[in-house]
Amino acid sequence: MLETTNRRSRNRVFVWNRNFAQRQRLTYRAEDNKLTPEPHQTVVEAFLRELRSRLDPPQYNYAILRKFLEQADFNDLIQQTPSSRYTAPLVLLDDRCDDTGWRGLDGEQHSARNWEKYASYPPVGSRRFTSLMDAGQLYQRQMASRIAEGAERRVMYIANISPLCAMAIISTAARLRAPTLRDYFQRYLSNRVYFGVSMVRWQLLRAFPFIYFVQDLGFALEFHLPYYALRQDVALQSDPRGLRRSGYFIPSPEGPQKHEYLYEAQVSLLLTGVDEWFWTAYCCAETYFGSEESIQYYSDNQLDALTGGEKSMLDPVWNPREYFLSILTRRLKQVTKEWSNIVETLQDRLRLHDEGIFGDHSRKASLTDNRKFSHTREYTATIDLLRLLHNSLVRIVESWDSFGSGEVQYFEIRNEESLQAKWEDYLASIEKDMTELRFLRRVLSQNIEALNDKRSDFVNASTMVESRVAILHGDNIGRLTRVTVVCAQCVELIKQAKIPRCFYL
Template sequence: MYLTRTKDGRGGSESVYSRRPFLNLITCEWNPQFATRGQINYDTENKPWIESRAELGAEDDGETHAEPGENENDIRAFMHGPDESDVCLPRVDRMGAFCFGASLESLQAEKLEGKVRDPYVAWLDERSFATGEKKGRPRTYRGPLTARDLYRELKKPRFRCRSSTEATGDSSSPSPSAKENENENENGCLPEDHEPDAERRLIFITDLDRWSTYALIGTASYHQLPALRDALYKHVAFESFIGVAPPSKGLPMFQLSFHLPYYVWRSSQKACEDHRRDANAGPLRQFRDVSFLNSQSSESSSFLYEAQISCVVSGSDEWRWIGYCFVDTYFDSNEEARESVVSYHEDSEEDDGLPADPFTYGVGDRNYPIRKPREYFLNVFGIRIKQISREWQQVVAKFEQSIREHIEIHNHSRHLSLERSSKTKDGDEQVQKSHDWVVLTRENSSLLSQKLSETVDACESFCLQDAYYFRRRSASAGRDQLLDSLPAIQMTFEELRLLQKKLEFLVARCDDFAQVVHGYKQLEHQLMLKNKQLDHRQHRISEDSRSLSVIMMLYISPIALTAGIFSMNKDVIPFIPTNFGSFVGMVVIFGALGGIIHSVQINFGVASDSTYRKHEK
C-alpha cells in the first residue's frame, strides 16, 4: 500500500492509502469554461467526420468527390487515433474484426443484407435548453429505432444555421439574429421554423453490433471522435474503466465515462448465444455452462454470460453535450424480462406509463431531464453500478452455495467411500468426480475474481482521482448537489469490494478442497495398492497350498494309504495278498486316483486365475 495525497474538496488535501501510488499525478478538475456557453463551429458540428475526410481525400488526390462508404477502411480510419502509429494498431484491428462485413453503403440500403426485419436496437432523445425551460424543447420522439433509422436521424443537422463561430448567447434565453435567418438553409443547417437544436443528445443502444456501430461513426462530427472512439473500443473489448478523460487539445471538451464488464447467471433449457460475430465467426461475448454447480434436483441448465454496460458523456459545455449508452441484453431469453427499446416504448404508451429514460434503466423520466452533464452522469452511473452489483451478488451467491453443498456432501460420504473402496471402484470414481468438479469451479471462480477486481480497481481509482471532478468549486453556489449521488455510489463500491473478497475466499477454499481431494485420491490409490498386494499374497499362498496338495496326493498319500491297508488284520481284507507286488499295485492305483483329482483341481485353478486377473484389472 502507498500513501497517496488527494484533494478533499475544500481546497486542501488529505492522505489516503492506495495500491496505486501515482493517482494524484493525473487528477482532473472541472473547467470553469464549461459553465458558460462557448463558441463552436456549427458547420463542423453539423457535418459527419466521415464526409469531411472523404472530401479532404478527394482534394488531396485531385479527384472527384468520393462518397462515404465506398472506402472499405472507414472503420479503420475512424478508430485510428492521432497519436497512434501505423504499425501497432490493436484498437483498429479489434474494431475492424468486429465490424467485418458491414459498410455505410450497406447501411444506407433499403434493407440490411440477410435481415428479414431490421431489429429495433436504438433510442434517441434530442432537445434544446436554449430557452431556459426546465424540460427543454425536445425534438419529435421517434420511438424504437433500427440501426438504419438511427443513421437517418443522426444524419440530420444538429444545429440551426449560424455563423461558424457564433455562440448561442447567454445561458438563459439565446436567440438567432435576423441576419442568421437570412442564411438559414446554407451549409445543410436547420431552418428556423424546423425542430429545435439537438444541444443535448442521448443515444441508447442494446447489443451494439456492426450496423449500429456504423450508424454512429457515419454521423459523428470531428469533436465527437475521441469520446466515441473510446466508448466503442472499451465496450467491444470488455474492458473496465470509470472516470474522466484528460483534457483534450484544441476546443475544451469534457468526457465522463464508465465501462462495467460483469457476468450474469441465467438458467434455461439451452444457452442464449450472442448473435454478434467477428471476422472469424466468433461471438463477441462468451458464455460458460455451469450446470455442474446446480443441485441434483435442478431440471434446467445454468449458464454464465459475459455482459457489459458502457456510458460516455462528452461535450463542450453544460448545454451542448452527447451521451452514449451501450447495454448487453442478449442473455435474457425471456422477452418480458429483457431490457429493450421496444419494452421502454410500450411501457410509455400505457395509460399510466412512464416515458422512461433508458440510460437510467427506466428509473428516470425523459420529460423531466437533467440538463447538466455531471449530474446526469452520476445519476446514470449510480443506477447502473447498482444493477451490476445485483448481478454480481447473484453469481457469487450461486458459487458460494454450490461450493458449500459440494464440500458438505463430500465430507459426509468420505468414510463410506473409504469402506467401499476396499471392495469396489466406487470410491475412486467419486474422488475423480470431486477432482474434476473442483478444477472447473476454481477456474470459473478465478475468472470471476479477476474481472471483478478490475472493476473494483476502477472504483478505487474513481474515488481517489476523479470524485473531485464532480464537486463544484464555488463555495457561494449553495449546497453542493453533486455530492448527493456520491455516497450511494460509494456504498455500491463497497458492496463490490466485499464481493471480490468473497470470491477470493472461494478461490482459496477451492484450493484447500483440491488439496484434500488430492490427498484423498492418494489415499484411495494406496488402499487399492494394499488390496492388490494382499490379494496377490493370498494367491501365492493358495498356489503353495496347491503344490503341497499335489505332492500329498501323488506321492505321500498313495504310500500312506497302501501302508495303512497292509497294516490291517488279514481278516479285514482277505482278498489282497500281502506281498510286495500287491503293495506296488495299490500305490499305483492310489497315485492314479490322485492324478485324476489333481487334473480336476488344475481346471478349477484356471478358472480361478481368470477371475483373479479380471479382479486385478
C-alpha cells in the same frame, strides 16, 4: 508502490475546465464536420486512422473493433436497403436544446446557467425530437446538421448494438470525436472495465510565431461495467451477435427443475461534448437475455432508458456531469444486484459441502473419490467458475479505487451548494455498492480457498487409498508366487517318486 501511486494521484489536482460552463459557439461548427474517407479508403479504415497517433502500433491496433465493424456493409446505410435483421429498432434517440438558459427577456444571450434552479425546475427543452430508430434511420438523422436541427443535447440508448448500428454512428460522428469513439467501442467490445474522465485536446500551430499550444475542445466521461447474470429459463438465450458468452450454471442438488444459465453482459456509457450545452451520450446495454425492460417500453412510457427508467424524459438532466453520475449510480446498483444474486446462489449450492459439520454425522461423505474422479472434477469445475467471477470483481473494484483516488475530483463543484450535496449523494450511493462488491469478492476468494483445500483432501486421501491397495496387491502377489513355487516343487517331487499320473492329475 501502490501507496506511492495513490499519494501522487491525491496530490494531483483534477479541475473541471470553467470554460465548459460557457457556450463555445465557434467550436460547434466542428461537430458538423463529419468523417470523410479518402477515395482509396473504406469507412472503417478512415475511422480507425482519423487523428491517430504516429506512435500507435502498426498492427493489431483496434483489432476487435475492426473485426466487428467489418461485419456490416456500409452500402446498406447509404442505399437504405438493409436486410430484415437490421430493421428492428435498436436505438432510442432524444434530441433537444435549451434556449431558456442563455437568452434573457431582453433578447441578449447569456452564456451560463443557474444550476440551482435547474435542479428543482429543469426545462423540458425546445425543438425536441424523440424516436425509436433502426440503423438506417439513425444514419439519416445523424447526417443532418446538429446545429440546424437544434440537437445540442443528444442522448442515445442502444440495445444490443449491431455492427451496422455501430457503422451508422462512426460514419456520421464528428472527426474530432473519432479517437474518443474508437476507445469507447474497443473497450465495450472487449468486455473491459473502465472509469474515466478525459479532456479532448487539440494541438494548434500559430502562423507567427511558430508556436504550438494546446486547447481543450471538450470532455469525455466514460464507464464500462461488465457483469454476469443468472437466469432460470426453459432454454438458453444466445447473443445474436456472438459477442457475449452464455452457459449452464451449477445445478441445484434439490432435484430436477428449470435449467439455470449464466450470461455474460456489459453496460457502457460515453458522454462527450464541447461544453455543458452541446454534448452527446451513448449508452450500450445488453438485453438479449431479459436484463431489463424493452426499448419499446421505455419509449411508450417516456422513461429515460439510460437510467433504466429511473428518471422521466419529461424532466431531463442538463448538466453532463450530473447526468453521468445519475446513470452510473443506477447502473452500478443494477450490476451489484446481479452479482449478489450469483454469489448468494453459489453460497447456497456450496452449503452441501458443510453437511459433515452441521448435518448428520452418520451420513458424513467419504473423503475418497471414486474411480472416475467425479468429486475432484466437480470441485475443479466449481473452482474455475469461482475464479472467473472473482477476477471480474477484482477488476471492477480496482478500477473504481484508481478512479476514486484522482479523477473523481472532476465532480467537485464550487458555489453550488445544493448541486454539490446532490452529487455527493450519488457518490455515496456508488461507494456503498462498491463496498458490497468488495464483500462479494472476499466471499468468492474464501470459497476458492476452501474448495481448493477440499479438493486437495480428496486427491491426497484417494492417493493414500490407492497406495494402500497397491501394497495389498503386492502382498497378495507375493503370497501367490510363494504358493506357485511350492506347488511346482511338490509336482517335481512326485515325478521323482515315479507315482503314476493318475494319482496326482
